[in-house]
Amino acid sequence: MLSKLFEAIYHKVLINIVVERARTIVYVEVCSKKEVVSRVEKEFSTTILDSEMYDFINFFMKESPYYYISILDTSASQGAIPTCSKHKFAQYADLTIAEYKCHKNEWAYYTSKNDMIAMQKEYAAIGLDYIFSPFSLLAHFFNDKINNNLAMYILVQDSFLSVGVFEKSELLYAHHLDMMTKDELDDMSLNEDLENSDLLLDDELSIELDDIEVANEFEDFANIEDLDAIEEIDEFSDNKDIEEELLESDESLAPANDTEFNEDYQRFSLIQASVGQFYKDNMYESRFIENVYVADCVGVTSDFKKYLEEEMFFNVYVRHAEIAPEVCELAKMELDI
Template sequence: MILSKILHSLYLKIYISIIVSNSKTSVCVHALKNGTLKESFFETFPSRDVSEELIEYVQSFIDETPFYYISLLDYSISQGAMPSCEGSEFFLYSDLETPQKICHDGWNSFTSKVDIINFEKKYSAFGLDFIFSPYTVIKNFFKDKISGEAALFILVQEDSLIVTVFENSMLKYSEFINMRTEQPDESISMLDDDKEELNFDMEDQHSVNLEEIDIDDGFGDIDDLTDIEDLDTMDDLEDFAEVKVKEPSKEASRHFEPDDRDAAGFNEDYRRFSVIQSSLNQYYTDEKYENKFIESAYIAVACHVDHDLKNYLEEELFLKVYVRQLEICQEILDLAKRENV
């Protein structure tokens, strides 16, 4: 214990967060000494891929200290959330075959175990310590609001939307909408040839632990990701209106398809308004959700958004709308620091 304290006092502690969006990868770095922020860095790489430049950039920081923690924001299209922690109810909300579920005091967030493994393989040049769910970001960013009456809580990113309803800190509804018009990222696509060989423990866990996974020899069991997903490094292996909606599927996420209005020149904020309107209508009409009338919407904006989105929601759906700017790269750093206390 004493030796550990001495070592921590001698070396910097480096936190690195990686955010992948439609056409780029953003990296934030905080360098701490004895709990005090000494330096911060930010860099953007013009690709979703793990380029040599990205590897060199990350490596330049982790070479300075044995104490570094690398986090990734989950950007897989298979992720979602459900208003229950009961395993028997999972397939009411998703068709995902190999889910990793995390119970948050009565509600679950989930993602694909296959995508977790693929992330670990994709970023194996430097390894991952944490994979954070955007639902954890929403829960933390709006912690002062979700404990109240039923309201919309929305996370807007460049290529996705997450629409949720919280009441008394309980998730009541969720939908992940992929706003990208091209094909999903091939680098994290499902490994169809290997799916039948997966042998996962399907019991709910708090976290995912990759210690038992031999990436070169198939997949083993995945255990443990704390309240936010915790991975061991490779080094250790260690608003409301009548709208026409498609028949709801059991998927907790969907892909946005541009319609004629987009071709006619409607802006990006109108596209976002349209899917929020559709999602809210599903919340009101789908019998499996305990719906209540929504009067307010809280929006966390993690990319450029004009005032149009707020205006559409207020004028068309008669919602009271509150917008907060979210520096999501910094938010992931803060979550990692709390996880590593």
């Protein structure tokens, strides 16, 4: 009874942490009963709990004894499996070295124990009340869709993709995909070039032009008219139709630079491989996917949507998502606010 009285007197403070590739977002909501009294969001150019971030969070911790700190799990060694039955876990993943939790007793999400310990250690100065899975966030964000027919759902963060295939709220497949940074990709390319260079020097290879054969990949061109499009690019840029002008008016769809273009192609490639696994791996009850729903937390370009539509023949629907407030919504569900 006394605790209920104190809860009525004090506000509830929800502190939510989202760590990205090179920054951390801290989003705070102060709630009174079922109402939000105030919202504050601050970005920090660090991925660790430094003194500036600690001071910011500690300020809100002092506002009320009823504060709750949540973080979105960004560890690479996490995932979700289409069962909540312990004796079926081994069919999909080794959970003996992982912490897991069932979602509505229908499917389970997990992360490695080592990553969980590392997170708790990193934020020991403030403590963590909730560590949320991106798959829980994905299911909540598309709660109005996953109860319907089969579709694939994708949560796009700057460093990760979380892919789930649902049919009438039943999880059929899930994959957490790690995005490499541009520097990592450049390093890989450099290493490959060096290895190839060493190979050429060691073997003293000489190549005759007559010996070069066309690579098999070029057989994938469905229509020779695709080659003509290369010559028409300049003309098309001078004769823009209404649809193109509408796309240009949406800053979230316009490719700002080569980095965004390359990252969206990398996202497409990861999704393509993931879909291939869903179709081919016998452990999954594969179905033919037609519709794809994207929770866009980064501002993907129009090229990303085009890749999925034109290369994989999906119907693609992109919905903008503010990831830190969505984490806060998960905390509210836990606290029944």
